[in-house]
Structure formats: structure tokens, C-alpha cells
Amino acid sequence: MSKGADVVVAGGGAAGCCIAYLLSKAGLQVTLVEREAVGSHSSGFAFGGMTPQYGPGIPGPMLPLSLTSIDLHQRLAQELREATGIETHFRRRPTLKLSYTEEEVQASQRDIVWQRRDGLDVRWMTPDEARAIEPRIGPAVLGVHYMEPAASVDSYRYVLALVQAAEKHGATVRHGTVIGLRRQGGRVMAVALEKEEVPCDTAVLCVGPWSGAASTWLGLPVPIEPVKGQLIRVQVEGPPLACAFWWAGGYCESKAADGLVWTGATHEHVGFDEVPTPAGRAELMERLVRAFPWMAEGRIVRHTACLRPTSADGLPVLGPVPGWEGVYVATGGGAKGVLLSAVMARAVADLVLAGRTDLDIAAMSPTRFASATMPTIPGAGAQGH
Ligand SMILES: Cc1cc2nc3c(=O)[nH]c(=O)nc-3n(C[C@H](O)[C@H](O)[C@H](O)COP(=O)(O)OP(=O)(O)OC[C@H]3O[C@@H](n4cnc5c(N)ncnc54)[C@H](O)[C@@H]3O)c2cc1C
Known part of the structure; x- marks a missing residue:
């Protein structure tokens, strides 16, 4: 039995590190x-975009939480810089969503109606209006959906700054594989490595x-798929892109940290396979060049693949676990897990410290899958990648 802790956090991705920090x-x-290692999976390789206009539960319960999370990120960026000296390159900037077909134009124009109604700063632009922001937008673009807030x-x-700041507040980071939990009288008493x-x-x-794997530890389905x-x-030569860009199935942005244009992403249901493929690389480059023909002169200098934790209904799984006093789950951020990590961590910190949270997290309750059949849960018991 090792030295104990008030709280054991299992998993050093964005969710775990932010909770450990708070x-x-x-x-x-x-x-x-x-x-x-901390940040060794998707949290260390994600694009890092924050677009509250789209995603599971939007419009709906995830919109206010996503907006709150951007605000929390802004505060965290400053706090973490002061605590660790690490610049996380958080920045607010617009995102332009490009349409290539009439169907995409109509879908964006429909979305603009509800997004404005919900108070978001969005508007429709002709390609030439958008070229006043970024002149290199290609000729295949039929129209542009301007979106703010975005970051x-x-x-x-x-992730690195969160974990360093947590350590400065006395947290211990240790290597180990969690294989289960121990409880006494309904209350957790230890995490088993x-x-x-x-x-x-x-x-x-x-x-x-x-x-x-937590399904078997808890006796409660946690249906998360990679x-x-x-x-x-x-x-690529030339000045950085003026803002972030989106299109059906992809996005790109010039990143301040390395000066490169990052573009993603594929969505593949292939289990725990994290190997980049030539087909994925070709698909991403083709989409980038369709948006910005000048990118054809670019050179791919890094190609990565990682796994989004995605729940059966697309929403995060967040909150206390029934039947296990003192146990919480915070996962399922899917394609928005970096954005949502801040608000998920805030909610867990509220629950642990005060027993309640003002954030409306009901839609993410871990109990909503309680009637799912345990053996069909993807990833249950998986230890490998
Ligand atoms: C290509 C791509 C682009 C993305 N872009 C964005 C984006 O632009 N914006 C956005 O918000 N999100 C984005 N995401 C999603 C985001 O990266 C994830 O949702 C988020 O990073 C998940 O964080 P996490 O902490 O839940 O999981 P992870 O980052 O996977 O961390 C989980 C950690 O748990 C550890 N672990 C696993 N099992 C055990 C165990 N038994 N014991 C101890 N440790 C264990 C793992 O080693 C891992 O380090 C993207 C994802 C991908 C794949």
C-alpha cells in the first residue's frame, strides 16, 4: 500500500490534468x-480549436458549457503563464467555415439563424468579403460562415502547464496503470494499480x-469508443493564415508555437489503432489545397494520429458514479475534449470541494447509459492502444 492522497486522478490527458490542477x-x-506520459495521447496532439457553434448537444445543453469553457481557458492561460512560465498560446480569433456546395451554403445559412438567436456573433460572407480577411481563400469556395466567439x-x-502548476501546488504525478477501485461501505478507499x-x-x-475499462471497475456501463x-x-512560404478555417470534415490554422499550418482530421472507427496512414495524409493534403491552392507548395513535416474519447451519444460522461461514494468520471470530450476540459474540470472540482455545482451538467450524467448491455461496450477492459 503506497502513501495515500485526498484525491487520485487516473489519466494524464487534458481532463485529468485540469482536474488535478484545480x-x-x-x-x-x-x-x-x-x-x-502526460499528454501522450490526443490531449498532446489535438488541433486545439474551440468552436462552440458546433458539436454534440449544440444547440442545446453543450452550448452554454462550451462558452463558459472558453472563458475558463482564457483565465487558465494567464494563471498558468504566471505559475509556470509556459505560454499555452490561447488566443481568441474568428473561425471561417467554408462552403463548397449549394447544400453546404444552405446548411450554414440555416445554422446562422439559430446561432444569432442564441447570441453568437455569426454572419454570412461572400468569398470576396472573406478574402478581405484572408486573401488566399481558393476559387472553389462558394460562401463563408463567419463565427465568433472562437479560440x-x-x-x-x-497539458504540460497544467501538470507543472499542479505539482507546484503539491500534486504528485506517478507512473502506473489503474486496474480497479476498492471500496468499503459504499465509499471508495483506494485506487488499485x-x-x-x-x-x-x-x-x-x-x-x-x-x-x-471503467465499466468493469464500476459495474456501470461507460460506453466510450476511440x-x-x-x-x-x-x-509553407508566406505569412500565417489570418484566422482559423473550417470545412465539412476538416479545419486548418497557422500555429504560433511552431509556425506550421496544422490541418485535420480524419474520423475513423478502427479501434485503438493510432498509426498514421498514407491515405489519411493524402486526404488531408487534398482538402487543405482545395481551401488554399497555394498550400500545394507546402511540405508535410509532421503527421500524427490519436484517439478521441467518444461516448455512445456524443456527449461527455461527467459526474458522480452511483453506488460509489467519492468516485467521479470525467471523459467523453470527443472532438471537443480540449475545449471542454476546462468546464468539465470546474464541475468536478465544484462537486469534490462543495458537493454541488452551478453548472448544468445533467445531460452528461454517467447514469444515462445504465440500461446498456455491459459486454457490448467498446473498449471495455482494453489496456492496450
Ligand atoms: C486529430 C484530433 C484533433 C482534435 N482536435 C481538437 C480540437 O481542435 N479541439 C478540441 O477541443 N478537441 C480536439 N480533439 C479532441 C481532444 O484531443 C480529446 O477529446 C481530449 O484530448 C481527450 O482528453 P482526455 O484527457 O479525456 O483523454 P486523453 O488525452 O486520451 O488522456 C487519457 C490518458 O489516460 C491514460 N490512461 C489510460 N488508461 C489508463 C489507466 N488504466 N491508468 C492510468 N492512465 C491511463 C492514457 O495514457 C492517457 O494519457 C482532437 C482529437 C483528435 C484525435
């Missing part, structure tokens, strides 16, 4: 258990795409 900052003794962050630096147990009062499970995404980074 709880250690509040004075709790936190141990973060990560089986590889981005360097997700690896974000492969060779030992870490005693604790509270456990927070943030093991991302591997969260299906959805593979590939991303390329392109070196």
Missing part, C-alpha cells in the same frame, strides 16, 4: 496516475478512450 490549487493532496490553444503546452493500491478519499477517472483522427503539419 483540486491541488484548492489545497487537496492530489496524486495523478498516468500509465504512459485556440496549443494543447500539449496546455498493477502492483499496489493508493489509498484515497476521492477518485476521478479520466482515462479517455480507454474509459470502457475515434481515430489524423492530422498533418505543413511548412
Whole structure:
């Protein structure tokens, strides 16, 4: 039995690191258990875009939470810079969504109606109006959906800064694989690793795409599927892109941290396979060149693939676990897990510290899958990639 903690956080991605940071900052003794390295999966390789206009539960319960999360990111960026000296490159900037077909034009124009009604700063632009912002938009574009608020962050630096700041507040980061939980009288008493147990009062499970394993630990379905995404980074002559761009199935932006144009992403249902493929690379480059023909002169300098933790209904799985006093799940951010990590962490910190949160997280309740059949849960029991 190793030295105990107030809270054990399992998983060193964006969700786990942000929770570890907030709880250690509040004075709790936190141990973060990560089986590889912090930020070694999608949290360290994500595009880092924040677009609250789209995603599962939008319009709906995830819109206010996404907007709140952007505000929380802005505050975190400053706090983390002061605490660690790490620049996370959080910045607010517009996102322009490009339409290539009449159907896409109509869909964007319909979305603009509800987005304006919900108070978002969105509008329709002709390609030439958009070229006043970014002159290199290609001729295949029929129209442009201007979207604010929007933002981005360097997700690896974000995770790194969170974990360093947590350590400054006394958190311990340790290597290990969580294999289960122990409880006494309904209350968690330890988190089990492969060779030992870490005693604790509270456990927070943030093991991302591997969260299906928690189904067997908890006796409650946590139906999370890994959805593979590939991303390329392109070196190209010329000034950086003026803002971020989106199109059906993809996006791109010039990143301040490395000066490269990042573009993604594929959506593949291939289990825990994280290997980049020539087909993925070709698809991403083709889409980038359709948006910006001058990118054809670019050189791909990095190609990565990682896994989005995606729930059966697309919404995160967040909150207390019934039947396990002191146990919380925070996962299922899907394609928005970097954006949502800040608000998910805030909610968990509220629940752990005060027993309640003002954030409306009902739609994300872990109990909503309670009637699912346990053996069909993707990823359940998975330990590998
Ligand atoms: C190509 C791509 C682009 C993306 N772009 C964006 C974007 O622009 N904006 C956005 O908001 N989101 C984006 N995402 C989604 C985002 O990256 C994820 O939703 C988010 O990073 C998930 O964070 P997490 O902490 O839940 O999981 P992860 O980052 O996967 O972290 C989970 C951690 O748990 C560890 N672990 C697993 N099992 C155990 C165990 N048993 N014991 C101990 N540790 C364990 C793993 O090693 C891992 O480090 C993108 C994803 C992809 C694939």
C-alpha cells in the first residue's frame, strides 16, 4: 500500500490534468496516475480549436458549457503563464467555415439563424468579403460562415502547464496503470494499480478512450469508443493564415508555437489503432489545397494520429458514479475534449470541494447509459492502444 492522497486522478490527458490542477490549487493532496506520459495521447496532439457553434448537444445543453469553457481557458492561460512560465498560446480569433456546395451554403445559412438567436456573433460572407480577411481563400469556395466567439490553444503546452502548476501546488504525478477501485461501505478507499493500491478519499477517472475499462471497475456501463483522427503539419512560404478555417470534415490554422499550418482530421472507427496512414495524409493534403491552392507548395513535416474519447451519444460522461461514494468520471470530450476540459474540470472540482455545482451538467450524467448491455461496450477492459 503506497502513501495515500485526498484525491487520485487516473489519466494524464487534458481532463485529468485540469482536474488535478484545480483540486491541488484548492489545497487537496492530489496524486495523478498516468500509465504512459502526460499528454501522450490526443490531449498532446489535438488541433486545439474551440468552436462552440458546433458539436454534440449544440444547440442545446453543450452550448452554454462550451462558452463558459472558453472563458475558463482564457483565465487558465494567464494563471498558468504566471505559475509556470509556459505560454499555452490561447488566443481568441474568428473561425471561417467554408462552403463548397449549394447544400453546404444552405446548411450554414440555416445554422446562422439559430446561432444569432442564441447570441453568437455569426454572419454570412461572400468569398470576396472573406478574402478581405484572408486573401488566399481558393476559387472553389462558394460562401463563408463567419463565427465568433472562437479560440485556440496549443494543447500539449496546455497539458504540460497544467501538470507543472499542479505539482507546484503539491500534486504528485506517478507512473502506473489503474486496474480497479476498492471500496468499503459504499465509499471508495483506494485506487488499485498493477502492483499496489493508493489509498484515497476521492477518485476521478479520466482515462479517455480507454474509459470502457471503467465499466468493469464500476459495474456501470461507460460506453466510450476511440475515434481515430489524423492530422498533418505543413511548412509553407508566406505569412500565417489570418484566422482559423473550417470545412465539412476538416479545419486548418497557422500555429504560433511552431509556425506550421496544422490541418485535420480524419474520423475513423478502427479501434485503438493510432498509426498514421498514407491515405489519411493524402486526404488531408487534398482538402487543405482545395481551401488554399497555394498550400500545394507546402511540405508535410509532421503527421500524427490519436484517439478521441467518444461516448455512445456524443456527449461527455461527467459526474458522480452511483453506488460509489467519492468516485467521479470525467471523459467523453470527443472532438471537443480540449475545449471542454476546462468546464468539465470546474464541475468536478465544484462537486469534490462543495458537493454541488452551478453548472448544468445533467445531460452528461454517467447514469444515462445504465440500461446498456455491459459486454457490448467498446473498449471495455482494453489496456492496450
Ligand atoms: C486529430 C484530433 C484533433 C482534435 N482536435 C481538437 C480540437 O481542435 N479541439 C478540441 O477541443 N478537441 C480536439 N480533439 C479532441 C481532444 O484531443 C480529446 O477529446 C481530449 O484530448 C481527450 O482528453 P482526455 O484527457 O479525456 O483523454 P486523453 O488525452 O486520451 O488522456 C487519457 C490518458 O489516460 C491514460 N490512461 C489510460 N488508461 C489508463 C489507466 N488504466 N491508468 C492510468 N492512465 C491511463 C492514457 O495514457 C492517457 O494519457 C482532437 C482529437 C483528435 C484525435
